[in-house]
Amino acid sequence: MAPRDLLAEHPFLAGLEPRWLDNLAEHAHPVYRNRQHRLFAVGGSARHFWLIRSGLVVLDIHAPGRGDVVVESIGAGAVLGWSWLFSPYRWSFGAVVVEAIQAIEFEAAPVRRLMAVDPGLSAELTGRFMRVVVERLQATRVRLLDLYGFPTGAKP
Numbered sequence: 001m002a003p004r005d006l007l008a009e010h011p012f013l014a015g016l017e018p019r020w021l022d023n024l025a026e027h028a029h030p031v032y033r034n035r036q037h038r039l040f041a042v043g044g045s046a047r048h049f050w051l052i053r054s055g056l057v058v059l060d061i062h063a064p065g066r067g068d069v070v071v072e073s074i075g076a077g078a079v080l081g082w083s084w085l086f087s088p089y090r091w092s093f094g095a096v097v098v099e100a101i102q103a104i105e106f107e108a109a110p111v112r113r114l115m116a117v118d119p120g121l122s123a124e125l126t127g128r129f130m131r132v133v134v135e136r137l138q139a140t141r142v143r144l145l146d147l148y149g150f151p152t153g154a155k156p
Helices: 003-009 018-025 108-117 119-147
Strands: 028-033 038-040 048-063 067-075 094-107
Touching: 003 018, 003 028, 003 048, 003 094, 018 108, 018 119, 038 048, 048 108, 067 094, 067 119, 094 108, 108 119
Parallel strands: none
Antiparallel strands: 028 094, 038 094, 048 067, 048 094
16 A cells, blocks of 8 residues: 555544645655564654554653653554654654554654645644644653552642
8 A cells, every 4th residue: 555545544644635645645654663673762863753553552761760661552543753843853752662563654854844834734733743742741640640659630
């Protein structure tokens, strides 16, 4: 299946204008990653993002005295990676494949250039990614409260 067709069927891009799908498809390609493959680590350069088609990836952070702590699981139909969109383009979490994934990988820099010349595309993608940011931060907050023994809703 062609990258453009893969994009059109992914929930994250549902309803996106066809011309935008065409433009994005020029910077996307299908990838497969095996179990235990680290896609990125906290602080690394954010040069890609992925639309997950199948499999499972966990987001993690390093907690002193606890090692790498899983804060969320990302599966089919989700988008992985938002740090590429916001300067300084460094990962805020790490990501490891726990069930082999099939995904669509994007080169971030060309997508940022597309967004720079098309305010409509920029607004649409930024809005979609901001919803992901909010969801991930909420999940991280809940997980950290659980880790450190605070009931959800209680103040430390």
